[in-house]
Structure formats: structure tokens, C-alpha cells
Amino acid sequence: MKKAWWHGKVAYQIYPKSFCDSNGDGVGDLGGIIEHFDYLCDLGVDIIWLSPIFVSPFVDNGYDIADYRRISPLFGTMEQFEELLRLCREHDMHILLDLVINHCSSEHPYFKQALKNPEGEEGNYFYFVRGKQGLPPDNLRSYFGGSVWEKVDGYDDLYYLHYFAKEQPDLNWYNIKVREKLYDMVNFWLDKGVSGFRIDAIMNIVKDLSFPGLPPDEAGDGRCHANRMTAKLAPLAPRFLNELKERTFKPHQALTVAEAFGLSDEIYSQFVGDDGCFSTVFDFTAREKFEAQPNYFQYPEADVQLYRDSNFKMQEKSNQIGFICPILENHDEPRAVSLYLKKSQQNAQGAQALATAFMFLRGLPFIYQGQELGMTNTHFEKLEEFNDLQAHDEYRKCINNGFSPEQAVAILDVHSRDNARTPMLWTDGANAGFSTGKPWLKVHQDYKSLNVRTQLADPKSTLHYYRRLIALRKDPQWLQLFTYGEFVKGSLADPEVIDYARVLDTERAQIVASFKDGAYQTEVGRTARILISTGEVRLEEGILTLKGAAACVLGF
Numbered sequence: 001m002k003k004a005w006w007h008g009k010v011a012y013q014i015y016p017k018s019f020c021d022s023n024g025d026g027v028g029d030l031g032g033i034i035e036h037f038d039y040l041c042d043l044g045v046d047i048i049w050l051s052p053i054f055v056s057p058f059v060d061n062g063y064d065i066a067d068y069r070r071i072s073p074l075f076g077t078m079e080q081f082e083e084l085l086r087l088c089r090e091h092d093m094h095i096l097l098d099l100v101i102n103h104c105s106s107e108h109p110y111f112k113q114a115l116k117n118p119e120g121e122e123g124n125y126f127y128f129v130r131g132k133q134g135l136p137p138d139n140l141r142s143y144f145g146g147s148v149w150e151k152v153d154g155y156d157d158l159y160y161l162h163y164f165a166k167e168q169p170d171l172n173w174y175n176i177k178v179r180e181k182l183y184d185m186v187n188f189w190l191d192k193g194v195s196g197f198r199i200d201a202i203m204n205i206v207k208d209l210s211f212p213g214l215p216p217d218e219a220g221d222g223r224c225h226a227n228r229m230t231a232k233l234a235p236l237a238p239r240f241l242n243e244l245k246e247r248t249f250k251p252h253q254a255l256t257v258a259e260a261f262g263l264s265d266e267i268y269s270q271f272v273g274d275d276g277c278f279s280t281v282f283d284f285t286a287r288e289k290f291e292a293q294p295n296y297f298q299y300p301e302a303d304v305q306l307y308r309d310s311n312f313k314m315q316e317k318s319n320q321i322g323f324i325c326p327i328l329e330n331h332d333e334p335r336a337v338s339l340y341l342k343k344s345q346q347n348a349q350g351a352q353a354l355a356t357a358f359m360f361l362r363g364l365p366f367i368y369q370g371q372e373l374g375m376t377n378t379h380f381e382k383l384e385e386f387n388d389l390q391a392h393d394e395y396r397k398c399i400n401n402g403f404s405p406e407q408a409v410a411i412l413d414v415h416s417r418d419n420a421r422t423p424m425l426w427t428d429g430a431n432a433g434f435s436t437g438k439p440w441l442k443v444h445q446d447y448k449s450l451n452v453r454t455q456l457a458d459p460k461s462t463l464h465y466y467r468r469l470i471a472l473r474k475d476p477q478w479l480q481l482f483t484y485g486e487f488v489k490g491s492l493a494d495p496e497v498i499d500y501a502r503v504l505d506t507e508r509a510q511i512v513a514s515f516k517d518g519a520y521q522t523e524v525g526r527t528a529r530i531l532i533s534t535g536e537v538r539l540e541e542g543i544l545t546l547k548g549a550a551a552c553v554l555g556f
């Protein structure tokens, strides 16, 4: 594997709407990020991914872009963004922007023009397609429910394609003019000094232009989830993605992290690694278990074993191929502590043990804002408290399937994306110090104890522990091992234990995290010494004992 500037670094995702509000309008902004820049430096992260900050009607919280080259006034100004870039350069930090180029917003001038004249130039920037026998062109279901096709007003039988919300029309990648415009835009931001991109929903750009549809899936509505078509067509994606890379990322040595679901073993190496379309991709193996189901109310129960086995599978695969990006959570998933841990461990001890298991996986780890505080899910009590369009769609589906309104809200409470999107907790004061106005989304119920200020005052807090984990991962003595060391799985005998090693030539480290109620004992050898630990951990004569939620990293 060729060495790259981003190897050995730790990344952090900011969801700008919820990070910090500097002007009291209830919504986080660039000013808030600048205010807390020191916090990020002290945490020890090197790369910051900003979820979309561009002009948008915010139907999908900025993943619906109406102007790719302008900062949304809700978030601030281009001058503030440049200030953030300057701070990053000063502190050897890097910014990744969110590249949302499978679709744009229906408020984008091109789409507005296309709607006026679907046969015109801009019409061909999108997919305007005639129906078949009075029905939409195919039977695919959008990621947010209903058909992927929306009827065009004023026409009997004309539809446009949207894999996500109807306000997010898909861009036509088969039109070279669209690709050229996108490459220009990507280069605009790279020239400005961003270090790369997290690339949104990118595998969806490939389409079968005959729109054949697929056999209906289990949902029972005669439709099939669009993501199955995406998985089927994935082998065709490199045609576009390599062109994108050659024209933009490669000349800038940009870091690109793709949000790519459903890559089969056979094609994986085309996407990741030295010659891959992207520098790296997120590991969504655990998430895929949920999204394979068409409805929240069918999502499986999760536990530590699910997290372990999903990650181990990808870790082993990536040994041969290149780096992947391990995650515990992001803005589309519930909080990991609530998702994977049993009730009795949804606390600081559990959060820290899980963090230990996560932090030394091979690849470029991404921490999601608030994860370093051990944030759990926010408790939602009524439908009106949810903002996410997907939550409202899932609510309707629950009701249509016979759940009571109370049951439906309880299901959203567990699975909604809003769980991750509630405001960052800065202090134990009003609105957790996030905003002097009314926050756009509910504040977490435990803000009095989970917040940054309180945790900074407590050396045993999850925040301090994350700082130490990051410092260990980047400690020059261990950096090569934790960066390039092979991943080697340990014993799988106990489903409540995560045990693996990192090995590089003669160097070795072992990571053991137990989530048992009682004690877990394992022989690790007399040369082992504890580099970091959390909870009740004992190492005596080569025998390691962990009690309750506890974890450690052993060096040899």
C-alpha cells in the first residue's frame, strides 16, 4: 500500500446544524464551529468532515443542495468558511466537505428550468421518463418511501426520478455536460483548500436507462427498494467514478471517503485501495443489517456481537485491500451506546468499553459529534418532536401496518435518525449551551451530566477517555502498528466479548473489551502490559480479568 498523508489520522464528523449556534437562531453554524475549534484540537482529531453547508431548502437537512458553490446563510458566509480553512492549516487539520452529487434539490435553478421545459437542455440533466401502461416507468421504491418517480405537473404521463425525497431529483450522470459541471464544482472547492470529500450516496449514480424495475421485495407494496438496483449495477459504477477521480481528486491528492453500501466481495477492490475509485469507504456492514429491512418496525435487535462480527468481517477483508473507515455511529444512525449495549451498560462505563473496541480497528476511524461524550439516544415522546422526513414516513408506515400512534412513536424513538442529530451538549446551562435561542431539535434529556463542561471537570469522564484513546492511537511509539498493522481476530467464543490484535512484523497489541455482567478471564501471556484501560481490569501473571463493561489495550 502506498503511503498517503491521511494515514494514521483520526477523523471527526460535524453535523453543522447541531454543533453550536453562534447567533441565537436555534441552528448551529460555522461561527459555532470556529468558536469550538480548540475543543477539536484538544480532542486530538485531525480531519473534520462537515455534513452539507451549502444553500438548501433543508427538506433533507442540506442533503438537498440548491447552490453547490455558496454557503447557506443559515450557516454563515464564505469568509467564515475560509477562516475555518485558515485555522485548519495553522493546526495541521483538514476539512472534508460533503459531496452530494447523486441528486440535487428541486430548488436548484437547473431543476426549476427542467420542470418548465423537460425537453430542453436542463431536462436532460435529470431523468424525465414516460410511464409504462399508465404506470410509472418502474416499480422501484425510494429510500424515503413511495415510488422513485414523481409525476410532472401539466403532463399526462411524464415522470422524473428521485431515489430519495421527491425534492431530491437524481442527476443524469449519463450526460457529459452534467459530469463536466460537477467536476468544475469539485475543483472549485479543492482549489479553495479543502482536503477532500465524504461522498454521499454515490453508488446510486448508475442507472439502467431502460428502467426495467425489479421483482417486488418483502414490503408487500409491489415495489422493490432502489438500493437493490444500486447493488446490482455497482460493477458499472467505476466508469464514472474513475473519470471523476482523474479529473478532480487525483491531481489534488484529495482524500475521498465514499458512502457506499452493498459492495460485494468480488468488486470491493475496485473501489478501495491504491487503484480504487476512492481512497476509502465507510464500513457499513453493521448498518446494512438494518437497512436490508424495508421498515423501521422490522429492524432487528442489535447487540455487541452484531457490531463485532460485522466489523471483523470487513477488517479481515480490508487487510488485503486497503483502508476502510470504521464507525460507531453517524448522522443517519441511532447512538451506538443505545443501539448495541444492553440497558444496564448504557452509561459511561459501557461507552468507554465500546470506544476502546472501536478506536483501534484498522483504517481511518470517524468519530461522530457527541460520541466522545458517550451520548445515548434522545428520548422523543411525540411525533411533532421529530424533524427528519424519514421519521415521518416511517410513522405513516407503522400506522398503516396496524401499530398504535404510541407504538409508532416508540419505534421512531429507537430507530430515528434524529437520535444522532439533537444538539451537541456543551454545558449544563440553558439548552446545554448549544444556543441562546430555541434549538431546532430537542435537547438530550441527560444534558446536565453528559455535557462537555461537566466532563472536562471529571478526569474519569468519557470525553477524557476518548482524548486518551486518540492520543494512544497516535502515540509515535505505536503509530506504525495502529496504522499499518494487520487486523487479527481473537477468540469469538463469547458473544459479549470483542477481542482482536494488531500485528506489524514483531510488534503486537491486543484489544479486549467485555460487555458481560460478570467476569471475563483470558490468558494473554506474561509479556503483556496495559497501555490503557477502563472499568475493572486486572492483569496478573499473564491472566487478564475484566468485570462488567470493561476494556483494555495491551502492548507486547
Ligand code: TEU
Pocket (backbone or CB within 6 Å): 060, 063, 064, 100, 143, 164, 200, 201, 259, 261, 291, 331, 332, 390, 417
Ligand atoms: O444516506 C444515503 C443512504 O444510502 C441511506 O442509507 C441512508 O442511510 C438513509 O439514512 C436511510 O436510512 C445519505 C445521507 O447520509 C443521508 O443523510 C441523506 O438523507 C441521503 O444520503 C440523501 O442525500
